[in-house]
Amino acid sequence: MQAAWHQFNVPRVVFGRGTLKKLPEETALLGGKNAFLLSTPQQTGQLHLIRELLAGSDVHVAGIFTEATMHTPVGITEKAIAALNAAGASSVGAAAAGIPSSTVIISIGGGSTIGLGKAISIRTGHAHICIPTSYAGSEMTPILGETADGRKTTRSDPRILPRTVLYDVDLTGSLPQTMRATSGINALAHAVEALYAQNVSPVVGAMAIEAVKSLSESLPKLAVDGNDQKAQEDALYGAWLCGMCLGNVSMSIHHKLCHVLGGSFNLPHGETHTAVLPHSLSYVAPKIPGVMAKLADAFPGSNGDAMTGLNGLLEKLPVKLALKDYGFREEDIDKAADIALSQPYWSPRPLEREAIREVIRRIWAGEPAR
Ligand code: NAD
The missing domain is CATH 3.40.50.1970 (Rossmann fold)
Known part of the structure; x- marks a missing residue:
């Protein structure tokens, strides 16, 4: 170690x-x-x-x-x-x-x-x-x-x-079902991003994996029955761990993209995190094979592939994945890419203008991330 x-x-x-x-x-x-x-x-x-x-x-x-x-x-x-x-x-x-x-x-x-x-x-x-x-x-x-x-x-x-x-x-x-799902994925994003943070420690890494397991098992159960007591407990426990990750390491590309999209185009918070997460993870995936392997182990039903696990989880939740459904306009894709590139920050895979534009276009359209 x-x-x-x-x-x-x-x-x-x-x-x-x-x-x-x-x-x-x-x-x-x-x-x-x-x-x-x-x-x-x-x-x-x-x-x-x-x-x-x-x-x-x-x-x-x-x-x-x-x-x-x-x-x-x-x-x-x-x-x-x-x-x-x-x-x-x-x-x-x-x-x-x-x-x-x-x-x-x-x-x-x-x-x-x-x-x-x-x-x-x-x-x-x-x-x-x-x-x-x-x-x-x-x-x-x-x-x-x-x-x-x-x-x-x-x-x-x-x-x-x-x-x-x-x-x-x-x-x-009393959480409305849609918010329960998007807020849960908002939390999950803190844990996923903590795993590849520049300043992640083994302790935060362990908390992040525990959080991913807890949320990816409980959120689909809650989508079926919001009153499932055990799943409610597991989801809030997972969210606590995710908050600890967020508060104790630096976030990167995922949170920055959400900040640009949510802040500049007034898009809803949890919904934006939910639409962006598969695409931000897919963008950095080639640079973080070790993290992708850990995530594949943590997501149920991943068949050894973290993206399959994450996409499978999202399919079970009452969430929309196209930001055009929340008022993000096609003509703002380039502006969003420019804003994202204008504030340099660390990312396991540096931000490339055309690749980021394509990521944002896919998020706008709600096309699946691979
Ligand atoms: P929110 O606090 O805006 O809540 C959305 C709506 O849901 C509100 O009307 C709220 O009253 C209602 N609500 C919340 N819990 C409920 C419950 N149990 N039952 C019924 N209604 C409930 O949404 P949010 O997603 O919790 O928070 C988003 C905001 O938090 C954003 O502005 C974001 O920037 C900020 N945030 C900040 C940090 C940070 O570290 N500073 C971290 C995460 C989020």
Whole structure:
């Protein structure tokens, strides 16, 4: 085995069913006396569950904000911080200066709500507890993407990492079937890409393979029966591992292509990852034979070929694979290729203009990757 060094950056994690009940205890562990709760308008039901839970505890719910939305617009973050200050729970200056604060930000939802929690936490210094309800993985990363004036910027800072993550499998029961599948493939992409990351360590590699197995076995079962309890558990466990991969090694061509397509053409997040993954893997495959062999072993039904395994998995899920179905236009293929080439980054196979254009064309058309 090659020599390796690795330092994990991870939050405290509570995983299981019914773990939401641990929230008062976990908030108190962080010294939290006042809670500020976040959700999207679509998940206020789950937010109110938390409110009721905390009502019977020593933690005071100082305020709620239910306007979390995609791409973490700075205007929404500022509105949420104004609501936090108006609730009287915040001693923003003190917390930002490192003086322990008794206010804790609690986000319940997918990557959009967690993004808002991170944006508030990094600005105010308040501790952040995440309760993820999708498989996107943001809760395990020190990365924050934000939009202002139509431009998305991304930064990484250890202080962005949430302090505690409560994974409660019960909360994923309400995921719509299509989102469950695309969010699961979004997670899978973190593990696949970690396997060929420049800075992958043996530990992250082992987690990534475990994640691929867990998700590729559970997602088809969930496509048949979204209430399959064991499959729900395996999928969220896989997503946790995928988030750890995303937060601890550098991503490359797959995530960059998704960033270009999603960010520049306003395409939906999980759906874009799902359409791109077979093509980004196929593009780098000739340069990563060892990784392809490991993936072939991990995907059920691969017959010794990772692409067969991945394509077979996608066929079992309720997903569309053509980005033209989400509004990506044929005339934007060249522009997307130019943007992808304009920001150089490491990839096991360097980006070649014509080959990348063809990859993007196939993703637009939804043609199978080989
Ligand atoms: P999302 O958070 O935008 O959620 C989509 C919709 O599904 C929302 O209406 C949400 O309320 C709803 N939803 C979520 N969980 C649900 C559940 N269990 N039941 C019912 N409805 C539910 O989507 P997402 O895919 O989770 O996150 C995507 C966003 O996260 C993107 O903006 C992406 O850039 C970001 N992200 C960031 C990182 C990072 O490390 N910074 C990592 C992954 C994703």
